[in-house]
Amino acid sequence: TQLLEQSPQFLSIQEGENLTVYCNSSSVFSSLQWYRQEPGEGPVLLVTVVTGGEVKKLKRLTFQFGDARKDSSLHITAAQPGDTGLYLCAGAAKTSYDKVIFGPGTSLSVIP
Amino acid sequence: DAGVIQSPRHEVTEMGQEVTLRCKPISGHDYLFWYRQTMMRGLELLIYFNNNVPIDDSGMPEDRFSAKMPNASFSTLKIQPSEPRDSAVYFCASSLLGATEAFFGQGTRLTVV
Secondary structure, eight states: OOOOEEEOSEEEEETTOOEEEEEEOSSOEEEEEEEEEOTTSOOEEEEEEOSTTOEEEETTEEEEEOTTSSEEEEEESSOOGGGOEEEEEEEEETTOSSOEEEOOOEEEEEEO | OOOOEEEOSEEEEOTTOOEEEEEEOOTTOOEEEEEEEETTTEEEEEEEEETTEEEEOTTOOSTTEEEEEEETTEEEEEESSOOGGGOEEEEEEEESSTTTTOEEOOOEEEEEO
16 A cells, blocks of 8 residues: 655744655655645645656745655745645556545644 | 535534535546545545546445536535544545646535534
8 A cells, every 4th residue: 555654744934944844655656746735725736746856846845756756855945924734745656647645744834 | 717616615414414515627627536634534535537437436435425427517425324423624626637636626624413
């Protein structure tokens, strides 16, 4: 059974600080997605990474897919209160894009 | 497009009652997913459809749960009879590319008392 772990589970930081959250598995994924979920809303897709070692940037957010495609990280530079939310990673198995499994999420709180 | 539309946003019902959750996917999307989110178990896939056909319902917890997609623009998730442990937020999502780039609705928060 494929499982995704995320760390830390909770993170509370001051506005302007940098942070990194992690998504890890013992399984290989064909692609990995990062979503952000705000309270009372559904998850919103931020990025998809496909190639081992791939790095994608979205403004102050930097996403990296591990070389072995088993892990990923999300780095936020100069965090802002608007970054507050639950960050979920989701992985698609090598054999199928029809299903993904979600990690438990990292709950980020950025204090003004 | 208005995105994925779910109704109702909130539902409170008594144990034993039937509950029906509704979803309108984004027009043109071939895939529709029903997920359940709880603090304990996170986001779990219940069932998904491709071109209105149920493909995998292995995540449906019990026979009390059923889902239908009579056409490309509408799906329902029904729980009968409902139990307190069914309390959760239920999300519908749709996509063009399988589950890898899904658009989620705002969810239905179900409380069974």
